[in-house]
Amino acid sequence: xxxxxxxxxxxxxGLAMLWMTGFHxxxxxxxxxxxxxxxxxxxxxxxxRTLIVSLFLLCAGMGQAFATAQGQSWPRFWRRxxxxxxxxxxVTVGSWLMFPNSFIYFGVLHGLALMLIVVRLTAHWxxxxxxxxxxxxxxxxxxxxxxxxxxxxxxxxxxxxxxxNWLGWISKKPVTEDYVPLFPWLGxxxxxxxxxxxxxxxxFDWLAHPLPQPVQxxxxxxxxxxxxxxxxxxxxxxxxxxxxxxxx
Numbered sequence: 001x002x003x004x005x006x007x008x009x010x011x012x013x014g015l016a017m018l019w020m021t022g023f024h025x026x027x028x029x030x031x032x033x034x035x036x037x038x039x040x041x042x043x044x045x046x047x048x049r050t051l052i053v054s055l056f057l058l059c060a061g062m063g064q065a066f067a068t069a070q071g072q073s074w075p076r077f078w079r080r081x082x083x084x085x086x087x088x089x090x091v092t093v094g095s096w097l098m099f100p101n102s103f104i105y106f107g108v109l110h111g112l113a114l115m116l117i118v119v120r121l122t123a124h125w126x127x128x129x130x131x132x133x134x135x136x137x138x139x140x141x142x143x144x145x146x147x148x149x150x151x152x153x154x155x156x157x158x159x160x161x162x163x164x165n166w167l168g169w170i171s172k173k174p175v176t177e178d179y180v181p182l183f184p185w186l187g188x189x190x191x192x193x194x195x196x197x198x199x200x201x202x203x204f205d206w207l208a209h210p211l212p213q214p215v216q217x218x219x220x221x222x223x224x225x226x227x228x229x230x231x232x233x234x235x236x237x238x239x240x241x242x243x244x245x246x247x248x
Contacts, residue, residue, distance in 0.1 A: 003070050007211045009062055010222030016055040017221055017228050021236070023048055028236050032244040053108060053180060054188050059222075060112060061119055061192020062199070068123040069200045077120055085113040087230055091178075094234070099177050106166045107178030109229070114166075114182060115189045122190070129194035136187030143169035143183075 023045070029035040039045040067077070088109035096103035104110075122129065146152040147159060148171045158164055160172045168181030199207050211219060221228060 003067055003072055003076070005223065006066065006207050007216065007219040008207055008209070009059060009066070010219040011211060011215050012055065013059040013222030013225050014218035014220070015222075016052055016059060017225055017232075018218070019048070019055070020052050020229075021232055023052060024233055025236055025240070028233075028240040032240050034240070034244055053185065056108065057112070057115070057185055057189045058192035058195065060116070061189040061194075062196030063192075064116065064119045064123050064189075065193045065196025066200060068120070069197070077116075081113060081116055083226060084109055084116065087226055088113055090230060095177055098237075102175050102177050104176055104178045105162065106176070106181060108180040110166070111180035111182065111185055115186050118186060119189050119193050123193050123197070126197065127194070129190045129197070133187040133190035133194065136190060137184040138187075140168055140184035144171055147171035 023039070026035065026037055026045070027039045030037055030039055037045065039049075088107070091104050091107060091109055095107075122132070125132070143152065143159075147156045147169070152159075156171050159167065160170050160174070162174065165174050166181050168183035168185070170181075173179065
């Protein structure tokens with residue numbers, strides 16, 4: 001069965017890609033010491049990262065809701081999942097070559113690969129996804145507090161270790177270039193799935209309505225989001241790094 005794509009969703013995903021590119025451009029400028037903006041600690045930049053990842057995962061959740069509503073088969077799902085998981089492995093290898101002391105072992109694609117399975121299994125749970133999403137997000141802050149001063153303090157070292165910090169129930173952020181753990185981010189993706197299910201039932205005409213011509217380019221970018229994600233940073237690093245060498 002052919003799964004219908006929606007330009008509206010693809011355009012939102014394309015917007016997230018462009019926003020991410022701008023963020024990474026500033027990150028690379030800082031890495032090559034061409035600007036002084038602190039994209040790691042300055043709230044202006046850290047909140048942008050949070051919003052970018054949130055938009056990306058909301059789109060992923062909506063995509064799973066639409067695929068489930070159209071009866072996507074498990075073999076088709078696993079083919080797409082393998083592309084995401086394989087891309088996550090490439091990110092790990094590439095980041096280890098460039099940042100051996102802070103390589104990416106559970107970034108956005110790693111988290112997405114795990115969350116896709118969870119959301120695929122639960123996408124039909126309807127309104128419960130709103131409550132589950134809220135619980136998943138709140139759990140991050142509950143565990144953070146309990147691990148710092150509460151009864152879970154003896155477990156802090158274990159949950160902060162690389163073996164378990166992919167859960168996100170931590171009291172100390174790991175040293176890594178990208179970190180998108182299961183909690184709280186699964187909550188955002190669950191909300192995306194809940195919103196997608198609602199749109200499918202209540203606003204299908206709006207969802208399928210053609211986009212204005214200027215926005216079509218965003219939809220085209222969104223349809224190739226995984227490929228774009230893998231390529232954009234190497235290209236930016238090469239361009240910014242080459243520029244920095246020329247003008248040192």
